[in-house]
Amino acid sequence: MTDVETPLPPVFARRDGFDPLPELERLRDERPVTKVDHHWGVETWLVTRYDDVRMILGDHKRFTSAPPPYFATADGEDGVEGTGWFIVYNPPAHTRLRRMLAAEFTKRRLARLEPRIEETVAAHLDEMERGGRSGHGAELVSQFALRLPMVVICELFGVSLESRTELLPLSSKFTDFSLPVEERRAASERAGAIMVEFVREQRANPGEGMLGMLIREHGDDLTDRELAGVADLMVQAGYETTMSMLSLGTLVLLRHPEHVPLLFAGERERDQVVEELLRYLSITHNLFPRVAQEDVTISGQLVRAGELLMCSPPLANRDERLGKDLDRFDPGRDPSGHLAFGHGIHHCIGAPLARLELQMALPALFRRFPGLRLAVPFEDIAWRPNANFYGLDALPVAW
Ligand code: HEM
Numbered sequence: 428m429t430d431v432e433t434p435l436p437p438v439f440a441r442r443d444g445f446d447p448l449p450e451l452e453r454l455r456d457e458r459p460v461t462k463v464d465h466h467w468g469v470e471t472w473l474v475t476r477y478d479d480v481r482m483i484l485g486d487h488k489r490f491t492s493a494p495p496p497y498f499a500t501a502d503g504e505d506g507v508e509g510t511g512w513f514i515v516y517n518p519p520a521h522t523r524l525r526r527m528l529a530a531e532f533t534k535r536r537l538a539r540l541e542p543r544i545e546e547t548v549a550a551h552l553d554e555m556e557r558g559g560r561s562g563h564g565a566e567l568v569s570q571f572a573l574r575l576p577m578v579v580i581c582e583l584f585g586v587s588l589e590s591r592t593e594l595l596p597l598s599s600k601f602t603d604f605s606l607p608v609e610e611r612r613a614a615s616e617r618a619g620a621i622m623v624e625f626v627r628e629q630r631a632n633p634g635e636g637m638l639g640m641l642i643r644e645h646g647d648d649l650t651d652r653e654l655a656g657v658a659d660l661m662v663q664a665g666y667e668t669t670m671s672m673l674s675l676g677t678l679v680l681l682r683h684p685e686h687v688p689l690l691f692a693g694e695r696e697r698d699q700v701v702e703e704l705l706r707y708l709s710i711t712h713n714l715f716p717r718v719a720q721e722d723v724t725i726s727g728q729l730v731r732a733g734e735l736l737m738c739s740p741p742l743a744n745r746d747e748r749l750g751k752d753l754d755r756f757d758p759g760r761d762p763s764g765h766l767a768f769g770h771g772i773h774h775c776i777g778a779p780l781a782r783l784e785l786q787m788a789l790p791a792l793f794r795r796f797p798g799l800r801l802a803v804p805f806e807d808i809a810w811r812p813n814a815n816f817y818g819l820d821a822l823p824v825a826w
Contacts, residue, residue, distance in 0.1 A: 439712050439812040444805070445679070446754055447741050451475065455742050460728035463737075471716065471735040472728070477746035477766070479725050480738040483717055484770040490717040490736065491517045492773065511656020514664065514773060515715055521772060524657070527645050531583075531637050532776050537783055540582060547578045548788050552795045564802045564825030568674045572822075575788055576669035579780070580662055585629070585636020590621050594662065597621075618662065622655040629654075637661075665777045668710060669784055671811075671818030676704040676789060678808070678822060679756055681801055686758050690790040701785045702762030706753075709741040709767050710817040740766045741817075796826040 442448055454461050455475035463473045474480055483490045494507055494515040508520040516524065530536060551574055555565040565571075574595070581591045600606060600614035626638065630651070633639035638658060641649060680687055680700075689696040717736045722729065730736065744765050745753045768775035775781070793799060801808075802823040809820035 439814075439817070441741075441810075441812070441817065444808065444810065445707065445756075447745060451739075451742055452745070455746060458728075459726040460730065469735060471737045472725075472730055473713075474725065474736055474738045475742040475746070476726060477743040477748040480740070480743040480766055481770055483725075483736060483738055484714070484766070484773070487517065487772050489720050489723060491720055492521075493716045493718045493735070495716055509650065509652060511653035511658075512660050513657070514660060518772070524653070525772070525776065527641060527649075528637070528657070528776060531640065532779055534779055534783075537780055540579065540780075541783070541787070543582050544575070544579060544784060544787050545791075547575055548791045551575065552791060556795065559826065564823060567677060567822040567824050568670070568819055569821070571788075571792070572670045572673035572677070575673065575784060576666045577662075579669075579784060580665050583636060583780070584625075584638050584658055584661065585634040586625060586658075590625060594618060594621060619655065619659055622658045622662075623651065625658065626651045626654045661777070664775075665780070667814070667816050667818065668777075669781050671710045671816050672704065672708065672781065672785055673788055674819045674822050675708050675710065675817065676701075676785060677792065677799075677824075678801075678819065679704060679707065680789070680793070681799065681824075682805070683756055686756070687793050689758055690793055696758070697786055697790060698782070699762050700758040701782060701789065702765070703756060703758040703760065704785070705767040706744045706762065706765035707756045708817065709744045709765075711740050711767070711769075712815065712817060714738045714740065714769060715773075740769070796824075798826045800825055 440448055454473070459474070459476040459479060461473050461475075462470055464470055474483060492515050494512070508516055511524070513521050513524040551571050555567075555570050558570070559565050577591065577595050580586075581594070586594070597614045597618045600611060629638045629642055630646070633642040633646075638654060641654060641657070680690075686700060689700050691697070714737070717738065719730045719732055719734050719736065721732050724730070743749070744767060747753065749764060750760060768778040768781075802825040808822070811818040811820045
């Protein structure tokens with residue numbers, strides 16, 4: 428590739444908390460496919476328009492998936508496709524693993540988790556309420572948003588209580604870009620080791636969770652490394668994302684209290700609030716790399732075979748090609764078609780689970796605390812911009 432065309436404004440930062448930076452919006456209008464220098468460490472084409480992002484994600488033959496260049500799990504004798512990280516696999520390896528898991532993520536299968544989600548939500552709200560009696564309110568990220576997704580994922584996999592206690596602080600470490608790389612890597616390696624240990628236990632005695640199911644039904648076709656990788660991927664892909672959506676989603680609703688009653692108006696209205704939050708927040712700053720398999724012109728820009736593309740859900744989901752006035756949070760709009768969960772063969776397998784958690788947790792929170800409010804000025808909110816997913820470090824609330 429030739430020189431970088433554009434010194435990229437931080438793709439992580441957002442204006443006034445929620446909106447893409449104006450420089451990036453201008454890029455989408457003027458140079459929708461732009462060569463940038465990205466934290467992957469190599470030059471990449473940033474793709475910002477809705478139609479282009481959708482086209483690339485939908486065409487996995489011309490735009491294959493690849494691990495980011497720094498990806499540690501790509502090392503190993505059987506290459507990327509032995510790691511279990513099927514988010515960077517291509518067919519047929521991707522199809523094989525995804526098929527094995529798909530049945531566990533249907534709405535019907537997930538319904539069995541509903542009682543546990545309800546119980547966990549209620550227990551954490553009880554705890555918040557008890558703690559808040561002193562008049563100090565609560566910190567919503569650590570006391571609510573962070574715990575629910577971890578409990579749910581562990582429940583889904585059948586991870587033991589002891590491992591959970593250790594995994595929880597580790598997971599917040601390996602996704603925190605403000606920590607030194609070594610510390611993050613050590614946390615990630617320790618989490619990986621816990622998963623390997625967990626796979627060993629499950630091989631000997633398969634439980635009722637997803638890993639037990641994988642071992643019972645496909646155990647001969649999967650190595651321990653793949654099984655541990657699948658579990659690790661699920662924790663990394665499903666934990667911080669849902670946690671961010673819970674805390675940022677609460678904040679958006681605190682800024683737009685007029686929409687809170689929709690959470691209780693009926694399933695359709697409630698689900699539209701959640702869907703619009705997903706679009707509006709688009710917490711995945713950018714997707715895993717795609718590699719062009721042939722020379723191709725996208726929005727007038729020639730991209731050469733072998734070059735990397737980085738698709739931006741936050742920009743695509745605010746593009747007027749998707750709808751009108753998309754910088755406004757409006758749960759009344761048609762929520763379909765957004766790209767917050769990606770698109771095509773890598774469309775988020777955990778989307779039904781994430782939706783279920785948000786659809787259960789947000790109404791429960793606002794029902795329990797009808798007077799919920801921010802306990803600090805909006806300007807003092809601790810944003811968490813430097814991670815893979817947009818989020819909050821803390822959200823002090825009172826009621
Ligand atoms: C894929 C977002 C929750 C597991 C993806 C992708 C996005 C995404 C954008 C596509 C990545 C790409 O194409 O490069 C989100 C958001 C979530 C969420 C915004 C929460 C609101 C979850 C949960 C789980 C999960 C709860 C699992 C328990 C995965 C996996 C993939 C994936 C395994 C890879 C799928 C494949 O390659 O076939 N997610 N996710 N995600 N997500 Fe999620």
